[in-house]
Amino acid sequence: xxxxxxxxxxxxxxxxxxxxxxxxxxxxxxxxxxxxxxxxxxxxxxxxxxxxxxxxxxxxxxxxxxxxxxxxxxxxxxxxxxxxxxxxxxxxxxxxxxxxxxxxxxxxxxxxxxxxxxxxxxxxxxxxxxxxxxxxxxxxxxxxxxxxxxxxxxxxxxxxxxxxxxxxxxxxxxxxxxxxxxxxxxxxxxxxxxxxxxxxxxxxxxxxxxxxxxxxxxxxxxxxxxxxxxxxxxxxxxxxxxxxxxxxxxxxxxxxxxxxxxxxxxxxxxxxxxxxxxxxxxxxxxxxxxxxxxxxxxxxxxxxxxxxxxxxxxxxxxxxxxxxxxxxxxxxxxxxxxxxxxxxxxxxxxxxxxxxxxxxxxxxxxxxxxxxxxxxxxxxxxxxxxxxxxxxxxxxxxxxxxxxxxxxxxxxxxxxxxxxxxxxxxxxxxxxxxxxxxx
Ligand code: HSE
Numbered sequence: 556x557x558x559x560x561x562x563x564x565x566x567x568x569x570x571x572x573x574x575x576x577x578x579x580x581x582x583x584x585x586x587x588x589x590x591x592x593x594x595x596x597x598x599x600x601x602x603x604x605x606x607x608x609x610x611x612x613x614x615x616x617x618x619x620x621x622x623x624x625x626x627x628x629x630x631x632x633x634x635x636x637x638x639x640x641x642x643x644x645x646x647x648x649x650x651x652x653x654x655x656x657x658x659x660x661x662x663x664x665x666x667x668x669x670x671x672x673x674x675x676x677x678x679x680x681x682x683x684x685x686x687x688x689x690x691x692x693x694x695x696x697x698x699x700x701x702x703x704x705x706x707x708x709x710x711x712x713x714x715x716x717x718x719x720x721x722x723x724x725x726x727x728x729x730x731x732x733x734x735x736x737x738x739x740x741x742x743x744x745x746x747x748x749x750x751x752x753x754x755x756x757x758x759x760x761x762x763x764x765x766x767x768x769x770x771x772x773x774x775x776x777x778x779x780x781x782x783x784x785x786x787x788x789x790x791x792x793x794x795x796x797x798x799x800x801x802x803x804x805x806x807x808x809x810x811x812x813x814x815x816x817x818x819x820x821x822x823x824x825x826x827x828x829x830x831x832x833x834x835x836x837x838x839x840x841x842x843x844x845x846x847x848x849x850x851x852x853x854x855x856x857x858x859x860x861x862x863x864x865x866x867x868x869x870x871x872x873x874x875x876x877x878x879x880x881x882x883x884x885x886x887x888x889x890x891x892x893x894x895x896x897x898x899x900x901x902x903x904x905x906x907x908x909x910x911x912x913x914x915x916x917x918x919x920x921x922x923x924x925x926x927x928x929x930x931x932x933x934x935x936x937x938x939x940x941x942x943x944x945x946x947x948x949x950x951x952x953x954x955x956x957x958x959x960x961x962x963x964x965x966x967x968x969x970x971x972x973x974x975x976x977x978x979x980x981x982x983x984x985x986x987x988x989x990x991x992x993x994x
Contacts, residue, residue: 557590557591558591559586559591559592559593559594560589560591560592560593560594560630560631560871560874560875561594561596561597561628561629561630561631562578562593562594562595562596562629562630562631562633562871563595563596563597563598563599563617563623563624563626563628563629563631563632563633564595564597564598564599564633564635565598565599565600565617565620565623565624565632565633565634565635565636565643565646566599566600566620566634566635566636566637567598567600567605567607567609567635568600568635568636568637569859569860570635570660570687570860570863570864570867571598571600571633571635572607572608572609572860573860573861573863573864574633574635574864574867574868574871575595575598575609575611576609576864577864577865577868578593578594578595578868578871579595579610581868585868585871585872585875588872588876589872589875589876590875590876591875593871593872593875595614596614596615596628596629597614597615597616597617597623597626597628597629598611598614598615598616598617598623599616599617599618599619599620599622599623603616615628619642619646620634620636620642620643620645620646621642621645621646621649623646624646624647624649624650624653624655625649625650625653627653629655630655630656630874631655631656631657631658631871631874631875632646632647632650632655632656632657632658633657633658633659633867633871634646634647634657634658634659634660634661634664635659635660635661635867636661637661637663638661638663638664639661639663639664639666639667639668640664640667643659643661643664644664644668647659647664647672647683648671648672648675651672651675651676651679651681651683652675652679654679654681655681656676656681656682656683656684656874656879657672657676657681657682657683657684658682658684658685658867658870658871658874659683659684659685659687659688660685660687660688660691660863660866660867661685661688662685662688662689662758662761662762662765663761665685665688665765665775666761666762666764666765666775666777667777669685669765669768669775669882669883670774670775670883670887670890672882673881673882673883673887674887676882677881677882677886677887680879681879682870682873682874682878682879682880682882683882684870684871684873684874684882685765685870685882686866686867686869686870687863687864687866687867687870688762688765689715689762689765689766690713690715690762690839690841690853690855690857691839691855691856691857691858691859691862691863691865691866692855692856692857692861692862692863692865692866693839693840693841693853693854693855693856693857694853694866694869695713695766695841695853696765696769697869698843698851698853699711699766699769699770699843699884700769700880700883700884701880703843703845703851704884706845706846706847706848707845707846707847708770708771708811708843708844708845708846709810709811709844709845709846710808710809710810710811710842710843710844711766711767711770711808711809711810711841711842711843711844712806712807712808712809712810712831712841712842712992713766713806713807713831713839713840713841713842714804714805714806714831714834714838714839714840714841714857715758715759715762715763715807715839715841715857716753716756716758716759716762716805716839716857717745717836717837717838717839717856717857717858718740718745718746718747718750718753718754718758718837719753719754719756719759719784719785719805720804720805720834720835720836720837720838720839721736721740721743721745721836721837722736722737722740722754722785723736723785723788723793723803723804723805723822724835724836725739726788726790726793727790727793727796727797727802727803728835730790730794731790732789732790733754733785733786733788733789737750737754740753745837745858751784754784754785754786755782755784755786756782756783756784756785756805756820756821757782759782759805759806759807759820760777760780760782760807760818760820761777762807763780763807763808763809763818763820764776764777764779764780764818766807766809766841767779767780767809767816767818767893768883768884768890769883769884770809770843771809771811771816771893772883772884772885772889772890772891773816773890773891773892773893774890774891774892774893775883776892776893776894778895779818779893779894779895779896780807780818780819780820780895781817781818781819781820781821781895781896781898782819782820782821783819783820783821783822784805784822785805785822787822787987788803788822788989789987791908791956792906792908792987792989795906795908795936795956795958796824796906797827798936799824799906799934799958799960800826800827800828801824801825801826801827801832801906801991802824802825802827802832803822803823803824803825803989804822804823804825804831804832804834805820805821805822805823806820806821806822806823806825806831806992807819807820808820808823808992812896812902814896814900815893815894815896816893816896817896817901818893818895818896819896819898819901821989821990822989822990823989823990823991823992824904824906824989824990824991824992825991825992825994826993826994829842829994830842830850830852830854830994831852831994834854837856837857837858838854838855838856838857839854839855839856839857839858840852840853840854840855841853842994850994898966899965899966899967899970900965900966900967901965901966901990902963902964902965902966903963903964903990903991903992903993904933904960904961904962904963904964904990904991904993905959905960905961905964905966905969905988905989905990905991906958906959906960906987906988906989906990906991907958907959907960907961907969907973907986907987907988908956908957908958908959908986908987909921909956909957909958909959909976909982909986909987910954910955910956910957910982910983910984911937911954911955911956911957911981911982912954912980912981912982912983913937913953913954913955916981917957917981918935918937918957920976920979920981921935921957921959921976921981921982922935924972924973924975924976924979925959925961925972927972927975928964928968928969928971928972929964929968930961930962930964930968930969930972931961931962931964932959932960932961932962933960933961933962934958934959934960935957935958935959935960936957936958937955937956937957937958938955938956938957938958954982954983954984957982960991966990969988973986973988
């Protein structure tokens with residue numbers, strides 16, 4: 556009879572409390588699946604007095620995370636405190652160095668210190684599992700690390716931030732502004748305390764850096780990710796996307812190109828027929844293009860207590876089973892350094908929305924400037940906003956939206972063409988440019 560796995564949990568917030576509950580409620584299933592019992596024997600949290608509705612009888616309280624990490628009575632240290640540095644970092648390091656396996660849901664910490672921690676885990680032949688750090692309940696880490704261990708990966712991309720997808724979905728469905736939808740996301744508790752972390756794309760970038768490492772064997776490097784958020788997206792872009800057969804999503808994309816691995820986060824036009832385009836609201840989704848197989852898309856809840864706890868407990872079961880996968884799918888010393896791919900070299904189609912002077916020759920000027928950069932136009936539409944006359948009394952043209960979709964080109968060419976169009980004074984304001992990602 557194998558002894559039960561003794562678990563220590565640091566952090567009893569929404570996720571920590573849910574993990575304790577799940578381990579208790581699912582005790583028989585966990586034991587059947589791991590071949591041994593799984594028991595929470597010690598915990599620590601900022602406030603012991605806080606009402607939690609948990610049965611913690613017989614569970615030891617450690618003074619702090621570091622003390623818990625050193626506790627010889629536990630086999631597995633579960634970090635659910637959050638934060639990219641201490642106290643979580645020192646506690647995880649201490650647990651690994653003292654031969655304990657670690658489970659964490661902390662994407663910020665793994666994105667920043669994952670390699671150093673993975674080295675410690677490898678040296679001690681213990682596990683460092685972080686399934687919940689990306690896409691919560693979606694088993695994307697395991698899919699890349701184990702399920703697709705025999706398959707080359709060409710591209711992994713997804714909706715990795717529920718807040719942004721919620722905002723874009725509501726903007727599209729209800730024609731609301733970005734600011735209105737952000738306010739609602741905050742009211743509903745989806746957005747992080749600092750909403751900029753979500754809407755400016757940094758949360759997605761941390762998750763993408765982790766996925767890129769698993770997919771391509773690169774060192775996790777958040778600073779190798781090009782990042783652009785969603786705050787410039789307007790309801791008119793979403794309406795135009797709809798008419799053109801696209802949807803706008805904040806995507807994290809890691810792709811193998813002839814020039815290296817490109818990692819980028821930005822608002823993206825995806826074909827309305829694609830799996831990823833169907834994903835609305837706070838739901839997350841990841842698509843993997845593997846060599847020789849059609850794309851695989853995983854869809855599910857990317858945040859929340861129950862969804863995150865589901866992945867944390869699965870990681871604990873792996874520890875109980877004795878699985879010791881290399882945290883990033885291969886030894887840390889075999890991971891390759893990676894740097895930020897210059898976006899000027901990015902190749903793809905582009906959606907461009909311009910406010911153009913509605914006079915003879917404007918379309919010709921725009922087309923000429925694009926042609927000079929060898930950009931081929933797939934479609935061009937000019938809209939007359941309802942009730943607006945093209946010509947105002949003094950003979951000046953009022954600007955009208957012109958929407959272009961280009962065939963594949965490179966970003967440098969798009970910038971040069973648009974700079975020339977601006978110099979020609981046939982448009983007003985800054986052009987809106989959104990990259991298109993084909994499936
Ligand atoms: N703020 C994140 C989101 C939570 O909106 O998806 C999960 O990382």
